[in-house]
Amino acid sequence: MPRTPDELLNDIAKLEALVLVKDAALAAKDAELIAAKNGLIHSQLTIATLKAQLAKFRRQQFGQSSERIERVLEQLELALEEAEAGQAESTAPAEAASPSTDQTVPPSAPASEQPEQKQKKRRTLPPQLPRRDVVHAPADVCKTCGGTDLRKVGESVTEILAYIPGRFEVIRHVRPACSCRKCETMVQVPMPDLPIPRGMVDASFLAHVAVAKFCDHLPLYRQAEIYARGSGLEIDRSQLAAQLGHTAWLLRPLGELVADHVMAGRVIHADDTPVPVLAPGAGKTKTGRQWVYLRDERPHGGVAPPAVLYRYTPDRKGEHCRAELANFTGCLHADGYSGFAKLYEIAGASRETLPVHGPPRIAEVACWSHVRRGFFDEFKSSGSPIAKEALDKIGVLFDIERPIAGAPAAHRKGVRQRLAKPRIEQLATWFDDQLQKIPGKSDLAGAIRYARSRWGALTCYLEDGRLEISNNAAENQIRPLALGRKNWLFSGSDAGGQRAALFYTLIRTAVLNRIEPEAWLRDVIGRIGSHPIKRLHELLPWNWAPPATQSVAA
Numbered sequence: 001m002p003r004t005p006d007e008l009l010n011d012i013a014k015l016e017a018l019v020l021v022k023d024a025a026l027a028a029k030d031a032e033l034i035a036a037k038n039g040l041i042h043s044q045l046t047i048a049t050l051k052a053q054l055a056k057f058r059r060q061q062f063g064q065s066s067e068r069i070e071r072v073l074e075q076l077e078l079a080l081e082e083a084e085a086g087q088a089e090s091t092a093p094a095e096a097a098s099p100s101t102d103q104t105v106p107p108s109a110p111a112s113e114q115p116e117q118k119q120k121k122r123r124t125l126p127p128q129l130p131r132r133d134v135v136h137a138p139a140d141v142c143k144t145c146g147g148t149d150l151r152k153v154g155e156s157v158t159e160i161l162a163y164i165p166g167r168f169e170v171i172r173h174v175r176p177a178c179s180c181r182k183c184e185t186m187v188q189v190p191m192p193d194l195p196i197p198r199g200m201v202d203a204s205f206l207a208h209v210a211v212a213k214f215c216d217h218l219p220l221y222r223q224a225e226i227y228a229r230g231s232g233l234e235i236d237r238s239q240l241a242a243q244l245g246h247t248a249w250l251l252r253p254l255g256e257l258v259a260d261h262v263m264a265g266r267v268i269h270a271d272d273t274p275v276p277v278l279a280p281g282a283g284k285t286k287t288g289r290q291w292v293y294l295r296d297e298r299p300h301g302g303v304a305p306p307a308v309l310y311r312y313t314p315d316r317k318g319e320h321c322r323a324e325l326a327n328f329t330g331c332l333h334a335d336g337y338s339g340f341a342k343l344y345e346i347a348g349a350s351r352e353t354l355p356v357h358g359p360p361r362i363a364e365v366a367c368w369s370h371v372r373r374g375f376f377d378e379f380k381s382s383g384s385p386i387a388k389e390a391l392d393k394i395g396v397l398f399d400i401e402r403p404i405a406g407a408p409a410a411h412r413k414g415v416r417q418r419l420a421k422p423r424i425e426q427l428a429t430w431f432d433d434q435l436q437k438i439p440g441k442s443d444l445a446g447a448i449r450y451a452r453s454r455w456g457a458l459t460c461y462l463e464d465g466r467l468e469i470s471n472n473a474a475e476n477q478i479r480p481l482a483l484g485r486k487n488w489l490f491s492g493s494d495a496g497g498q499r500a501a502l503f504y505t506l507i508r509t510a511v512l513n514r515i516e517p518e519a520w521l522r523d524v525i526g527r528i529g530s531h532p533i534k535r536l537h538e539l540l541p542w543n544w545a546p547p548a549t550q551s552v553a554a
């Protein structure tokens, strides 16, 4: 049917609109690309600057041994490994998407020659390390003509570094290349996927490096020294950093699944701790923040698997925890930090009215350990008998909790109503009486007012058996971070802080589920690249089962 001029004009207008939309989309893509390139150039510059600083300090160090220079060197090494890991993390998607160079042997070339070109860049693994062959034999039927007379014409060997608890091993992936006598078709099994394409290490090595860094607080440059000394391995810090960055990229979706699980709980514990982070440039530090969000229902007989989420932020602004808890509905155990306070205000919920559906609502649960701490400090410094009496009274409340840990929520509530509630009511009266007797500006009065001002949040645990008397559970999860911090090994950068948070989330969640983190990571890193994203939850620690046999199917 011929179009009228009006219709044609209309079509043209539509097309023009379409072109405009496409143009805008294209411009946005360009902007993204430029931003990504700038980011990469920036991180390359950072790495170059750090390397120059490191070299300069090394020269200064020559001939003089100063603790300060040692310290600066350590910091620079750490900053460098974080920058390099960060760069690898950002380039990992492209690397994973690029086609593998691993191909079958062309019929004419002797099999031994072909892999040589691509192995030029590969370093060789130390000859003294034990070797283990894994043979990937091709099917004995030609897929072109169905013939069964195959003749071996060569083989490809790829050496991959593996870590078996306590030692290194080289796995020789041997892939015989066969030719069909009838039609000359070549048959060879492709090389199995590696966690890092064209890397020469397998998941066991990557898991070991991650656990050594984040459980044992061994920075990568130290690990490189240890591996070189112990096994003659020439893997330097840069390589380890690139491997760690790529591993982080692989594992990030799993970390987000843990986050979802934590936030889906109805009772969680939150806490945070300052962490020194190297500021870009002169080796100065700034203070970042690690937050911990714990879901653990075992103390009230819950069946949900325990999980802990760590998040790094460059500062302690309340917006960070509010963003993290944006979809959380339930009771939040936390200290009196004002950043959390706003959450309760916005939500405006009481514990009784928390809805199951609808917008997220949060009710505050305060911590008796924090109350106790105020009196403990006062007692230690002044020996105040009132502080001592307060400590004893609070101690009784903790004593009531011990036998009911792990009991069903209803039972816990019953015991608390019977034993703790009358004592807490007496304690309120006693606190108020003491306030009349002591100077209003004293620390002791401050400790009492701290408790009385959050009385509702302190006593709600009497009415709900799912709640705890303290936030100690969250503090227990913060403690491993403090160890890393003491060793000055925490973070070389904000990105390093985020990477650390991811690995802590995974490692500590595995521990909570009584799974050996390195064994779990070894299996997960090996599988996650080819695991369907929709079934990623199968790899979570509480769904995971150790691989049946670890021998032949490497």
Ligand SMILES: [Zn+2]
Pocket: 142, 143, 144, 145, 146, 147, 180, 181, 182, 183, 184, 185
């Ligand atoms: Zn054939």
